[in-house]
Amino acid sequence: MTDRQTVTDPDALFETWLAEAQASEPNDPVAMTLATVGADGQPSARMVLMKGHDARGFVFYSNQQSRKAGELAGTPRAALLFHWKSLRRQVRIEGPVSIVAADEADAYFASRGRDSQLGAWASDQSRPLDARETFEARFDEMAARFEGGAVPRPPHWGGYRVNPERIEFWQDRAHRLHERRLFTRDGDGWTEGLLYP
Template sequence: MTEHDPIARFRVWLAEAEVGEPNDPNAVALATADADGRPSVRMVLLKGLSEAGFVFYTNQHSRKGAELAVNPHAALLFHWKSLRRQVRVEGLVEAVSDAEADAYFASRGRESRLGAWASDQSATLPDRATLETRLEDVKARFGDGDVPRPPHWSGYRVVPQRIEFWSDGSARLHHRELFERNANAWTMRLLNP
C-alpha cells in the first residue's frame, strides 16, 4: 500500500511526472559535502530505483565522487514544477555492484560510453579542443569494438533514511509528509508547511 510505503508512493509520483513533466522527469538535484562539511549541489539523472534506494551514475574522480569518498551522505531533491510537487531524500550512499554498473553502462549509447572514457570529469580543461582530441583518441582506441565501462566510472545508491513528500497547497498551506526509517520500518508524520 503506497500510503505507508514511501518507495511505492515515489514510484506513483515518478510515473505521474513521466506523463506530466515536459523534460527529464528523472532529473534530481544531488547535494554532497566535502570532509569539512562544505556542500555542493548539481543535477543528475535517476537511473535506478528499488527498495534499497535511488541510483545515479558518474565518474568516481568527479567532485561528487571525491566528496562521497570522504563523506558518504547525500540529499536528493526531485522538483516537478508542472505537478507542483517535490520529494526530498536523505541518506547514506553506497556503491552499486560492478554487475549493476556494467549493465547500465552497456545500455548507454555508444557516444556516451566513449565520452565517459574521454572526459576527466570536474578536472580543469584547458580548451574544448583538448576534449575533442581525447574523444577522437578514444574512438581510435576502441574502433568498432565493444566499449567497456571505465574503471573510474560507476554508480551510487542513496539508501534513504528520510523521504519527504511535498505538495503545493492554497494560501501556501502546503502538504508535507515525512517518512523516516527506523531499523527496517518506516514511520510517517506530517510537517507544518
C-alpha cells in the first residue's frame, strides 16, 4: 500500500517532488497558494509563484503595499500549499515570514523581464482601479521614464520568506487511503510522523 521514500530531510524531499512536478505539470509547477490573515481575523488566499527554496524557507515576491503585505506586516505568519494535480500530490507549509534581504531582492528583480519590471512600478497592487486604461497609461509612463536604461527595483517591492515550522507531504492513494507525512521543526532539525488520511 505504500512506497514511502526514506528521506527524512523535508527540504530534500521537497526538491525531489518539485523536480518531478517540473517534469509533469503542464503549467507553473512553482505556483503555490499563499494564505494570510487580516487584523480582523479574516483569512485570505491567493496564488503566487515560489521564486526560491532552500533550508531557510520558501521565497516569493510582491508589492509591499499590497493587501498580502499589509496582512503579513500585522501577522507575520503564513501557510503555503502546492498542489501538483498530475502527480496527485500536495505539500502544505506553515511558519513565520520575514522580508528577504535587499541584495537578494535586487538580484531577483534584475532577472525579471523588462515588462514585469515596469509593471511593478506602474501597479498600485490591490488598490481600486477605475479603468484598465489607467493602468496601461501608467505602464506607458514608466516605459518612457526608464527608456534606454535599466529598471531599478521599486522601493515598495520586495521578497518574503516563509520559514517552515510544519511541512506536510500528502500523496493520493487508492480508496482515499492517502499517505500524509508531517515534518515538525525541532530546534535545528525535524521530527517526522504520519497523520491519518
